Amino acid sequence: MKKIVLISALAAVLMMSGCSDKSKPAQVEAAKPLQTEEAIGLRKTTLYSEQTTLPSKTEYATNTLGSGVKYERAFDNAPPMIPHDTEGMLPITREDNQCIACHSPEVAESMGATPIPTSHFASFRPKPEIDKEGNLLYEGQKLKTTSDIKVIVHKLDELHKGRFNCSQCHAPQNVGDPLVENNFRPDYQNDTMKNRSNLLDTLNAGIN
Ligand code: HEC
Numbered sequence: 001m002k003k004i005v006l007i008s009a010l011a012a013v014l015m016m017s018g019c020s021d022k023s024k025p026a027q028v029e030a031a032k033p034l035q036t037e038e039a040i041g042l043r044k045t046t047l048y049s050e051q052t053t054l055p056s057k058t059e060y061a062t063n064t065l066g067s068g069v070k071y072e073r074a075f076d077n078a079p080p081m082i083p084h085d086t087e088g089m090l091p092i093t094r095e096d097n098q099c100i101a102c103h104s105p106e107v108a109e110s111m112g113a114t115p116i117p118t119s120h121f122a123s124f125r126p127k128p129e130i131d132k133e134g135n136l137l138y139e140g141q142k143l144k145t146t147s148d149i150k151v152i153v154h155k156l157d158e159l160h161k162g163r164f165n166c167s168q169c170h171a172p173q174n175v176g177d178p179l180v181e182n183n184f185r186p187d188y189q190n191d192t193m194k195n196r197s198n199l200l201d202t203l204n205a206g207i208n
Pocket residue numbers: 064065066067068069070071080081082083084086089090098099100101102103111112113114166167170195
């Protein structure tokens with residue numbers, strides 16, 4: 001049995017490589033590394049152990065809730081990052097979503113929290129269909145070109161289910177020293193965009 005397997009494996013190798021010598025790749029001498037693995041990249045410790053690699057753990061900001069600390073948005077309409085402690089709030093489950101309790105538009109102001117924006121009470125998911133003649137309809141309209149596609153906003157009376165898991169987009173931030181400083185400076189439309197979003201008003205800005 002072993003022999004048969006070996007022979008068929010050999011045959012497969014021969015078939016793959018072709019029988020003529022012409023297809024044989026020229027022998028290349030292995031290049032000697034100019035740098036050791038430890039010296040390349042940002043990590044200056046051995047790749048074979050995590051023991052000496054810092055930072056050993058991510059340290060999330062522990063600003064107490066209500067301390068008023070906020071991060072500037074990374075760019076216009078970027079999801080704001082969570083500036084407060086999330087101890088006991090994550091992971092969000094179907095039964096336990098404390099974020100909504102403070103950030104719902106009805107209560108947010110009284111809690112000193114930014115209200116969940118109107119964009120989260122809407123669905124941007126299109127409803128494409130094919131008509132009897134086989135034309136692609138987008139929101140009931142025949143499309144001439146795909147550049148006719150606009151983001152269509154379906155307003156909802158409740159939070160869109162796709163927004164339920166807040167921490168999918170809004171994340172607590174590490175306060176440790178970054179290996180590389182981020183020098184990115186956003187160019188906001190105006191200064192209010194540093195702390196507020198206006199997504200629904202600007203959604204189709206490039207198209208309109
Ligand atoms: C007990 C009330 C409370 C709970 C619960 C809560 N937050 Fe907050 N959140 C606040 C307050 C108050 C602020 C304003 C900053 C501050 O004072 O801490 C805030 C700020 C934020 C911000 C920054 C908003 C901005 O405009 O920059 C985000 C994002 C945020 N929270 C997301 C969340 C998420 C996600 C959860 C659930 C994991 C959550 N929060 C749970 C009260 C709460």
